[in-house]
Amino acid sequence: MEPLSTVEIIIQTIIRFWPTWTAIGLTIFGCYFIREKMGVVGRLYGSTVGMWGAVLVLFWIFTAIFADLIAVQPALEQSFAPGMKKSAPGTGFMKDLEDGTQVAVYYLWGGDNLARDLFSRVVYGSQVVLIIAPAATLIAYMVGSTLGLPAGYYLGWIDTLMSFLANLVLAFPVILLFYLLVTPEVNEVKLIPIGPINLPWSLPIGMAAFFFLFPIIFLCTMWYTKYEKNPQRLATYIGVTLVVGLWLYSGLAFNSDPLGIVGMAPNELNVFAAVILGSSPGVFRIVRGLTMDIKTRDYVAAAQTRGERPWYIMLWEILPNARGPLIVDFCLRIGYTTILLGTLGFFGLGLSPESPDWGSMINHGRAFVRLSSTVHLSLFPAIALMTLVLGLNLLADGLREESLKD
Amino acid sequence: MLMFILRRLGTMFATMVALTFIVFYLVNLPGNLEKLAKTEGNMRMTDEQVEAWLEKEGFKRPFLARYGEWLGNTLQGDMGYSRVFRKPVADVVGQRLGYTGILMFWVMMVMVPGALIVGVLAGMREGSILDRSLSVGSITSTSAPEYVTGIIFTVIFASSLGLLKGIASTRSITIENFTLPVMTMAIYGMGYIARMTRASMAEVMTSQYIRTARLKGLNFRSVVLKHALRNALIAPFTVIMLQFPWLLTGVVIVETMFNYKGFGWALVQAAGNNDINMLLAISWVAVIVVLATQLISDIGYAYLNPRIRVK
Numbered sequence: 001m002e003p004l005s006t007v008e009i010i011i012q013t014i015i016r017f018w019p020t021w022t023a024i025g026l027t028i029f030g031c032y033f034i035r036e037k038m039g040v041v042g043r044l045y046g047s048t049v050g051m052w053g054a055v056l057v058l059f060w061i062f063t064a065i066f067a068d069l070i071a072v073q074p075a076l077e078q079s080f081a082p083g084m085k086k087s088a089p090g091t092g093f094m095k096d097l098e099d100g101t102q103v104a105v106y107y108l109w110g111g112d113n114l115a116r117d118l119f120s121r122v123v124y125g126s127q128v129v130l131i132i133a134p135a136a137t138l139i140a141y142m143v144g145s146t147l148g149l150p151a152g153y154y155l156g157w158i159d160t161l162m163s164f165l166a167n168l169v170l171a172f173p174v175i176l177l178f179y180l181l182v183t184p185e186v187n188e189v190k191l192i193p194i195g196p197i198n199l200p201w202s203l204p205i206g207m208a209a210f211f212f213l214f215p216i217i218f219l220c221t222m223w224y225t226k227y228e229k230n231p232q233r234l235a236t237y238i239g240v241t242l243v244v245g246l247w248l249y250s251g252l253a254f255n256s257d258p259l260g261i262v263g264m265a266p267n268e269l270n271v272f273a274a275v276i277l278g279s280s281p282g283v284f285r286i287v288r289g290l291t292m293d294i295k296t297r298d299y300v301a302a303a304q305t306r307g308e309r310p311w312y313i314m315l316w317e318i319l320p321n322a323r324g325p326l327i328v329d330f331c332l333r334i335g336y337t338t339i340l341l342g343t344l345g346f347f348g349l350g351l352s353p354e355s356p357d358w359g360s361m362i363n364h365g366r367a368f369v370r371l372s373s374t375v376h377l378s379l380f381p382a383i384a385l386m387t388l389v390l391g392l393n394l395l396a397d398g399l400r401e402e403s404l405k406d
Numbered sequence: 407m408l409m410f411i412l413r414r415l416g417t418m419f420a421t422m423v424a425l426t427f428i429v430f431y432l433v434n435l436p437g438n439l440e441k442l443a444k445t446e447g448n449m450r451m452t453d454e455q456v457e458a459w460l461e462k463e464g465f466k467r468p469f470l471a472r473y474g475e476w477l478g479n480t481l482q483g484d485m486g487y488s489r490v491f492r493k494p495v496a497d498v499v500g501q502r503l504g505y506t507g508i509l510m511f512w513v514m515m516v517m518v519p520g521a522l523i524v525g526v527l528a529g530m531r532e533g534s535i536l537d538r539s540l541s542v543g544s545i546t547s548t549s550a551p552e553y554v555t556g557i558i559f560t561v562i563f564a565s566s567l568g569l570l571k572g573i574a575s576t577r578s579i580t581i582e583n584f585t586l587p588v589m590t591m592a593i594y595g596m597g598y599i600a601r602m603t604r605a606s607m608a609e610v611m612t613s614q615y616i617r618t619a620r621l622k623g624l625n626f627r628s629v630v631l632k633h634a635l636r637n638a639l640i641a642p643f644t645v646i647m648l649q650f651p652w653l654l655t656g657v658v659i660v661e662t663m664f665n666y667k668g669f670g671w672a673l674v675q676a677a678g679n680n681d682i683n684m685l686l687a688i689s690w691v692a693v694i695v696v697l698a699t700q701l702i703s704d705i706g707y708a709y710l711n712p713r714i715r716v717k
Contacts, residue, residue, distance in 0.1 A: 049545075164417070168424055168425060171421055171425065171651070171693050171696045172428075172689070172692075172693070173654050173655060173688075173689070173696075175655055175658045175674075175677075176429075176685070176688065176689055179673075179674075179678075180429065180677070181432070339551045343551065343655070343659065346553045346659065347662070347674070359553075362553055362554070366553075369560050369561060369565065370560065370565055370573075372561075372565040372566050375560075375561045375566075378557045379561055382553070382557040383558075385551075385554055386549055386554045389551075390546055390549035394545060
């Protein structure tokens with residue numbers, strides 16, 4: 001079969017992403033009418049840089065959502081036609097279908113060293129990255145806030161201790177930390193019998209179990225401080241948080257969800273725990289700094305005079321007023337987490353080797369990067385990762401500029 | 407000032423002891439010891455043989471006793487013997503640090519002046535087209551981690567154009583070999599420093615004394631060079647110093663990618679083979695670098711900025 005020309009590859013690639021284009025168009029068009037109600041996000045329409053960032057981020061979000069529609073074939077499917085290994089972009093072959101007919105399939109961005117479609121792998125890779133990076137950042141935020149708020153509010157020995165621990169993690173070379181945490185030998189899961197069940201245990205599981213506690217503690221404290229005087233509502237909120245939280249907790253941390261719906265492969269859990277550990281101290285620092293700043297404001301003094309409890313002041317007075325810088329930092333930090341994930345993949349420490357996440361793909365492809373006919377193996381995932389991080393950074397920059405205008 | 411430095415040194419020492427303790431704990435986890443035994447002995451050792459080997463090599467002694475012994479030896483300058491490199495650890499670390507030092511020197515030579523020029527140019531006229539395009543450029547460069555820029559540069563300059571080499575050798579330092587790794591590392595850090603410099607420069611340019619200087623009739627050029635620049639460079643100084651820890655991660659990626667056998671490469675080798683003494687020495691050195699740069703940045707900041715006086 002005749003390979004596609006460069007122009008045809010570009011046109012076909014653009015056509016394949018049609019669900020993404022439609023969704024981006026609808027979102028931007030739709031949000032334009034409610035931009036007044038969207039606060040600082042709505043004002044992004046006035047900033048070119050922020051708009052470009054939003055488009056790039058939306059592009060990857062919608063690609064992840066519609067991956068099944070966009071991808072040509074499953075991420076792990078190999079082609080057994082001759083010449084498809086490391087094939088150049090635009091190479092095609094006749095694929096046998098189950099009913100005996102044949103259909104022409106083109107590898108728009110070429111094939112990798114196992115003759116899998118790079119285009120489909122990059123598209124499915126966006127799912128992996130866009131689930132793990134924001135989720136890990138969110139949990140890191142809960143950990144960082146739960147520890148940073150009291151450190152900045154009380155100062156004293158709590159602050160000294162917490163800052164020491166945060167600096168400890170920050171002083172640790174990230175890669176060495178990852179190497180030590182993510183080696184398979186360390187992560188052999190042991191079963192510890194506790195009463196009726198066997199509790200799976202390993203170092204990353206322990207870390208994850210520790211980190212995943214924070215969202216539950218965070219939410220429960222939030223509800224308790226707000227609805228202390230309203231027992232009925234308090235009971236509902238805490239009840240729902242505990243039921244949902246502990247259900248997710250058992251599934252995610254110990255992979256022993258009683259219903260068997262939520263679960264995480266041991267590899268994913270290692271990466272998840274390592275990334276949270278790597279980014280929590282940064283969150284801790286920024287939350288602590290903001291708390292120390294906002295603590296001196298009049299409305300905090302007013303709340304103190306009213307006799308509010310310290311945790312109410314921290315969670316319902318200080319935290320909401322720190323949201324501007326925190327939203328900007330959140331955007332930046334998702335980008336940073338994406339880079340960390342890629343770093344893990346680059347050293348082969350990340351998810352399972354066949355996983356289509358971009359870091360692992362770059363790692364597999366970099367052996368072939370010095371030959372000009374096989375550069376596409378690592379080039380396309382590298383560009384994908386860069387555009388996502390660029391989008392997040394531009395978005396953060398736009399948000400910062402817009403929020404400074406107040 | 408002296409008390410301040412002493413207190414910082416105290417914290418530094420506590421951090422170092424705590425970190426090496428954690429590393430010591432991690433490399434001595436049963437799984438890692440088993441791997442070590444198997445790479446040293448043979449891959450098909452039974453569990454009993456592994457136990458016997460660990461017993462013989464002294465890994466079965468109490469944990470704290472071994473840590474104390476290691477700490478004592480290290481403080482006396484003896485860091486043990488590397489099982490991977492088959493040389494004393496101090497020799498390996500010294501040699502590899504030297505190679506990385508050469509690389510870092512060139513990275514700094516490219517990154518710092520480049521970033522400062524970009525930042526000052528962008529910050530001196532806030533909101534101009536030059537400012538906007540340079541700012542977007544800096545954001546782009548901070549969005550591309552080393553393993554992305556490294557790949558893209560190799561593809562453009564080595565694979566397609568064939569101008570430069572995609573491999574850096576420790577033996578011959580030529581432009582052909584060194585440009586790609588240095589560029590790869592410098593670009594990622596440059597954007598960040600440039601943005602800090604821009605912010606600082608933009609702030610200085612709005613201050614009263616700059617307006618006075620302009621109203622006195624000085625031309626824009628000499629206002630920027632003589633009056634604004636010095637004050638604008640205080641903030642980036644701390645940022646540049648704090649870039650060192652991050653450079654450490656960059657070094658590991660770039661040295662792995664370009665197969666340059668320096669400190670970062672040694673780290674990967676040691677971590678892959680669980681070379682306990684080597685890993686401990688590496689974390690020791692890394693932590694010293696990180697904490698020392700933090701200390702220098704604090705002292706330097708206080709020294710450069712007359713408004714800050716450390717009590």
